[in-house]
Amino acid sequence: MGITARLAVLPPGRKELELETVDLPEPGPWEVVIEQQAFGICHSQLDLIDNPSRAEPLVIGHESAGVVVATGENVTHVQPGDDVLLTWLPRDPSASRAPGASRIPLRDGRVAVTHNVFAWGTHAVVDEQYVVTAPAGLSPDLTSIIGCAVMTGAGSVLNAAGDVSGRSVAVWGLGGVGLAALSGAHALGASSLIAVDIHDEKLEVARSMGATHVVNARTDDPEAVIRQLTGGPGVDVGFDCTGIGENLARSLGAVRAGVAGRGAGGTLVLVGAPRAPFSFNGMQLLSTSKTLIGALGGLCSPDRDFPVFAEWANRGDLRLDELVTNRYSLSELDEGIQDLRAGRVVGRAVVVL
Structure with a gap:
């Protein structure tokens, strides 16, 4: 095949990425x-970067857009020249074959491994289950x-x-x-649609994307404000996107309670x-008949759901142009990582090649 690539490689025992030239298999x-x-x-x-307890070099990243340049003999849903998206959930969860993880030989004889896919570089070699046809336009x-x-x-x-149409919603983080x-x-x-964060600039973006109310959790008690905005009971549905475990009691407390028998x-x-x-107060969950559910990867089936997201974007409801707030070149990848660490990325940072 003869393709030379530049990949961000995380050496074992280190927290600094190195851009390496590799010959793709x-x-x-x-x-x-x-x-x-x-x-x-x-x-x-960043969690992978900050955990140096690995025995092999690692190539990371799990979301991208690109063009197919080669496929294996059993791949049928895409072909060279197709615009595609890379993701980390299998595109067809019902498939009988379990997808394999990527492995990339390095020029010094080592092999860089992944959990499933990698995206940080000029090229990626991944199982076809992680490749979805890109939307047009x-x-x-x-x-x-x-x-x-x-x-x-x-x-x-x-x-x-469930159906959120006509319901009150709070998004935390x-x-x-x-x-x-x-x-x-x-x-x-x-x-x-109530947006909660500690950064005013993020709250302003949320307002421009459809939030009817915004709450700065650094200066206000968000649970109290949400109850006031909903006339007392709290929201019908909350989404805790903070990744902060101790926030769960607050976001759960801002969801309306049920009444036994009603x-x-x-x-x-x-x-x-x-x-x-x-930890949180389990009795609160039991006595109020609330529901707490985890949603790894949004419970998505990429083949089914990505066209829905594209439809939302094409009609202007999913504002991807406002979600992507920071852009970098490949040589500026480390700058992007440091900006994310320092809270200088309002929405999502991307590297454009």
Whole structure:
């Protein structure tokens, strides 16, 4: 095949990425080689960078947009020249074959491994189950975040919360995932949409994307404000995208309670991945008949759901142009990572190639 690529490699025992030149292997029978056009910088990848306890080099990243340049002999749903998206959930969960994880030989004889896919580089070699046909009419720097940020945030609204049309909704935490959840709730007709964060600039973006009310949790008690805005009971549905375990008691407390014999309470969807163990008052959940549900990856089936997100974007309900707030070149990847760490990324950061 003869393709030379530049990949961001995380050496074992280190927290600093190195851009390495590699010679890509021929794709296996079920693999797809993608020339990247843009990829997202997801906060979850910082957790991988910050954990040096690995024995092998790691290639990371899990959302991107690009063009197919080669396929294995068993790949039938895409072909060279196709515009595609890369994601980290299998596109067809009902498939009988379990997808394989990527492995990339390095020039010094080592092999870089992944959990399933990688996206940070000029090219990717991934199992076809992680490759979805890209929607037409949208720029790759915008569609590159569908494979994680949009899938996780908007997907949680689409798949985990039931029908939100005409219901009151609160979204806690307004990074790329939270803003995608807010956009999803707006697209599906939430009657009131309350955005909660500690950064005013993120709250302003949320307002422009359809939030009817915004709450700065640094200066106000969001649970009290939400109860006031809803006339006392709290919201019908909450989405906690913060990844902060101790916030769960507050976001759950802001969901309306049910009454025994009269009906269940509201629902809180746990969207953000907690980075430490947490606890909350289980009696509160039991006595109020509320529902708490986790939604890994927005409970998405990418083949089914990505066209829905594209439809929302094409009609202007999913504001990808406002979700993507920071752009970098590949050589500026480390700058993007540091900006994300320092809270200088309002929505989602992408690298454009």
